Amino acid sequence: MDSDRFLESHVDVVLRKGNYFPDVLLRMAANESRACPFVSDEGCTVYPDRPDTCRTFPVEHGMLLNDRTGASEIISFFRPPDFCQGKHEDRALTVAQWAQDQEADTYNQMTARWAAIRTLFQKDPWGPEGLNGARAKMAFMAAYNIDRFRDFVFQSSFLKRYRIKRTLAAKIRASDRQLLLFGFEWIRYFVWGIPSRNIRA
Ligand code: SF4
Structure with missing residues (x-):
């Protein structure tokens, strides 16, 4: 299942008080038990x-x-x-x-x-554009939608806009974990302007 489908079918997006980045929560069964969708009589299916x-x-x-x-x-x-x-x-x-x-x-x-x-994100980085703005949507993608973020890095003009070492690009192409770590770093750089050793405009 790709991350788009997972987000759509298994995740609730919530914004907690006093924070400016939404959380994603596993959606529990819509019945009285409110059980995890992955539990079965035999135990955990994942x-x-x-x-x-x-x-x-x-x-x-x-x-x-x-x-x-x-x-x-x-x-x-x-x-x-x-x-x-x-x-x-x-x-x-x-x-x-x-x-x-x-x-x-x-x-x-x-x-x-x-x-x-x-x-x-205890401070608001979005300003008037709010959470529906393009910056917030891109940060959400980097944090939670890994397959879409991979497409964004490798299939858009991202690698023309940002200078990233070839060795790092190869790593993040090959590994979800490296891609997610790169996404975290990119959020710090892109949203907060925190300098990065790996990302240069
Ligand atoms: S261990 Fe498996 S079944 Fe249990 S809560 Fe976690 S994901 Fe769900």
């Missing part, structure tokens, strides 16, 4: 590709932002709900060991990187 939150559960991550210095720090919470069967396990693991056990390291890192960018 288990090898399950999202970060599912890998990390019942640990939750947050970000502590120092208003004065601007530095941020990842903090972890462990508050398993009553239905969590893991509470009855004898095995004790640290947060890092649990992330490794669930192959969540890369997912955790990507979430943390995105969280750092999200904090920028």
